[in-house]
Amino acid sequence: MKHYDLALLGFGNVGKALARLLLRKRETLLKEYGITFSITGIATAQHGIAIQPRGIDLEHALQLSSSGGHLNELSVEPHLVDPFEFIQNCAADVLFESTPVNYADGQPAVNYLRAALNAGRHAITANKGPVVHAYQELADLATAQGRKFFFESAVMDGAPIFSLFRYSLPAVELQGFSGILNSTTNLILTRMEAGESFSTAVAYAQSIGIAETDPSGDIDGWDAAVKVAALVTVLMGFPLKPDQVERAGIRDITSEDVLQARQQDQRWKLVCSADRQADQVTARVAPQLVGSDSPLYGVNGTSSVVTFVSDVLPQLSIVEGNPGPETTAYGLLADFINATR
Numbered sequence: 001m002k003h004y005d006l007a008l009l010g011f012g013n014v015g016k017a018l019a020r021l022l023l024r025k026r027e028t029l030l031k032e033y034g035i036t037f038s039i040t041g042i043a044t045a046q047h048g049i050a051i052q053p054r055g056i057d058l059e060h061a062l063q064l065s066s067s068g069g070h071l072n073e074l075s076v077e078p079h080l081v082d083p084f085e086f087i088q089n090c091a092a093d094v095l096f097e098s099t100p101v102n103y104a105d106g107q108p109a110v111n112y113l114r115a116a117l118n119a120g121r122h123a124i125t126a127n128k129g130p131v132v133h134a135y136q137e138l139a140d141l142a143t144a145q146g147r148k149f150f151f152e153s154a155v156m157d158g159a160p161i162f163s164l165f166r167y168s169l170p171a172v173e174l175q176g177f178s179g180i181l182n183s184t185t186n187l188i189l190t191r192m193e194a195g196e197s198f199s200t201a202v203a204y205a206q207s208i209g210i211a212e213t214d215p216s217g218d219i220d221g222w223d224a225a226v227k228v229a230a231l232v233t234v235l236m237g238f239p240l241k242p243d244q245v246e247r248a249g250i251r252d253i254t255s256e257d258v259l260q261a262r263q264q265d266q267r268w269k270l271v272c273s274a275d276r277q278a279d280q281v282t283a284r285v286a287p288q289l290v291g292s293d294s295p296l297y298g299v300n301g302t303s304s305v306v307t308f309v310s311d312v313l314p315q316l317s318i319v320e321g322n323p324g325p326e327t328t329a330y331g332l333l334a335d336f337i338n339a340t341r
Contacts, residue, residue, distance in 0.1 A: 185224070
């Protein structure tokens with residue numbers, strides 16, 4: 001049996017979902033993997049920071065966070081406010097990072113993960129930014145420290161994409177991929193097919209927490225471009241930044257466009273793709289019309305799909321149906337198990 005101390009940097013929807021999942025899976029972790037754990041630190045932007053070497057009462061922490069309380073009352077260092085001090089002092093074996101994404105340079109998450117690895121902690125993130133902007137650096141640092149840098153939840157939530165290639169597809173050469181990687185735009189287009197205007201569909205996505213107050217990252221294709229860059233960087237071995245992805249969003253698609261497509265048994269989808277040609281990769285995010293013969297046609301709502309093309313498997317598809325914070329949390333949990341095996 002092995003005991004691990006865990007720290008959560010970020011305690012929003014994903015962080016709280018992870019806390020609940022850890023509680024629910026505690027017995028499974030013990031019986032199937034010989035793992036016990038304590039949460040020795042939780043850091044939030046809105047509800048304070050808690051460090052408790054003896055272990056934080058997760059139920060209490062969840063209640064405080066949900067009711068607008070402060071986690072400082074659970075801490076042996078109640079006045080701590082700096083995330084880097086938190087990383088240094090949380091006495092954890094594993095740091096889970098789920099702070100907001102920065103498309104431009106991945107900061108400050110890159111520095112958080114670098115600090116965790118330098119402190120001798122496994123670094124597990126749900127954040128796309130560090131994967132795109134600092135993958136090789138953080139992977140090399142993890143190797144040098146004898147630790148793991150894992151990020152399954154960065155693309156398609158808890159669907160096993162990165163770990164599939166890491167463990168189950170040895171010696172495969174990925175030649176390209178295509179799919180739907182942004183849940184928000186897929187939901188908006190689905191609701192427009194049902195007769196809603198673009199603005200009404202965006203407002204609905206915001207009301208259920210799928211779209212941000214400023215939805216431009218989704219509807220202008222930036223979120224999808226970051227995910228494409230992450231897949232190309234990690235799985236194809238070709239470092240790619242989001243601004244190197246040819247990008248067009250769905251902002252200019254009208255209700256008339258959507259309804260006309262449906263009359264022709266077609267659907268608009270924001271399609272992500274990459275293709276390897278010799279020593280170069282072409283990557284693109286753009287709205288496309290797909291027919292009923294396309295694997296993308298039936299992927300609606302917040303669901304997503306990606307089809308990989310490799311030298312040994314002509315087509316391998318993964319579909320994720322209507323994910324939420326719980327599925328993202330599962331990706332973090334799976335990374336924890338794999339990192340500590």
